[in-house]
Amino acid sequence: MAIRTELDSVTTLLGCAPVKTVLFEVNSEHLLARWSSIQTLRLKWPEVKWIAILTQGHGDGNLILTGFDEFIERGELNTGTLIDRLYRPRTVYERTEALGLEGIVDQERIEVISRIIAEQPEIRGYEAEALMCGIHTSEKKKLRQKFEEIFKVTEKRPEFINQRLKLCVFGNSEYGCELGWVFSKKFKRKTLIVDADRLFPSLDLLLEARKTVTDSLEGYDSYQSTGLNILLDAIRKNSLNSEKIMSACSRIKGNSDLYALTGSYNLNDYEYYDKDDFMRLLERIDTCFEVVIMLVNAFIYDAFTAVSLLVSDKNLIPVSDGVLALRSAASSAAYVTERQKIDRLKHQFIAYDADAFFSLSTNDYEALTGSRYLGRIPSNTKREKARKEGKMYGPMMDRITLEAHEKIIIKLMHEMRG
Incomplete structure (x- = not known):
């Protein structure tokens, strides 16, 4: 490897040593003057990889894109990023986007x-x-x-689709809560998040929602009176109405259009509630909300998971742990597709909480998901802090994360419209 700022020394090294990689510092003053000389060297030694080290005001991004195999911002130059650039080359699209050259000037x-x-x-x-x-x-x-x-x-209120929307988020309640926050806060859709994860209900922490409903709903003790328990019992008693639905839902502070229906925190209730009652409840909830997001666990034999995957408009599968987790999620989706006769395109994948340097490339995700990849939600230190402290992340969401969610939502809506 050669790390140089002068072309003469690079030329000398290339002529006398088995150099595999050249790191060359680039700035706006000398890039244009030296670009043709760099290309001459690249033609003479095509096996050598050229990586540009970008300083502030590095100049023409198109020259960098076409003149070098990779680039690293000087402030990000460390062992980790260097190894990443050497052994996981980014696609042209990824490098173009990183340079701010999102497309063409036509x-x-x-x-x-x-x-x-x-x-x-x-x-x-x-x-x-x-x-x-x-x-x-x-x-x-x-x-x-x-x-x-x-x-x-x-x-204004964007009219993505005329009908109401029902989404199932498979195996990641964190992502479902962020999605609900963006739908309600950014797009002004009256949104309900239903905690149908009977193994690990978590809305009370993820949205800082009250776990149980107030004592105004008679017949329940404080441990049993979660929103989901009350509404499922009302379905059984044939006493469910819009007023009871709204009373059982928790309001979320800082977001007037977001509601939460807390799940059952008592594992003894796991087999008590019937899947048909749950299906009827989801049908009734549609009349009160514009977007319903169902959070389910990744256990495909769970009755509430199976029902949610079946009745939803789209099933969103967030994956954050690389190839192994993605393969597992894709296998679950394939199994459900075959057993429940669900269109495979109903399942869509998201790279959630993904590190920009160590996550798979867009092309990898497209290939591994069978072209059902919606996009990437980046990792974030504020999310990690909220996760550790059991607090709501929505109000802390930064612009980059918000825009990533918006892109995924818009892409999802366009696909649903055909």
Whole structure:
């Protein structure tokens, strides 16, 4: 390996030593002048890998993308990132995105898109964003400034689909709570999160929701009176109505459109409640909420898990532990698809809480999930802190995580619309 800032010394080393990798420091002043010389060396020694070390104001991203095999920001240069760049090469798409070169600068296409947006004043912001997919980041920024009023659409209510939405989150309640927070807070959808994980109910911690319902609902002691217990009993007694549904749901502080239905914390109740009662409850809840998110455990023989996977509009499977966990989740999805005769495309996968440096690439996820990959939710220190302290993460969510959730939701909605 050679770490150099001067081309002459690189040329000398390449001529006399079996160098495999060159780390070359790049800045805006000398990149353009030395680019052609670097390419000459690359043609002469094609087996050598060139990695650019980017300093502040590194210059033309297109030159870096085409002139080097990889790049590392100087502030991120350490053993871990270096090994990652050497042994897990990023795709062109990943490197392009990291440089802020999200797409192409095609003025003719940009003019066409601009005309479409201008001629359709009722166009939704997310529809305009979809039109701009693949355009260079700087050009997107210009378009957003030009059509500033349209891109204030977040203040409107985006009509992704006309019908109400029912989602099942398989094996990861944390992700389901973040999803519900974004649906309700960002998109202003009246959202209910149902804790149907009978082995490990957790909404009281993940959303800081009250575990049990107040004593105004008679006939329950404090240990049994969770929202789910009360509504399932009401189904059995044929006494369920909208008022009782809303009374059994907990309001979430800081989010007026988000509700929680806490699950059963008594394992003795595991076999007490019938799957048919649960299915009837899910049908009735639809009348009170626009988005219903069902949190289930990953035990595919659990009755509530089986029902939720069957009645949902989409099944979302978050995976955060690499190939082994992804293979296990994909096998479970395949089994459920075969046994319950569910369309395989109903199952969608998300890389959740994934480290940017050590997670699989987008292409890997696409291949391993059979093109059912929705996107990546990055890892976050605030999430880790909330997890350790048993607190709600939603109010702490940073812009990067919020935008990652938005992208996944918009992609999901577009796929559902066909």
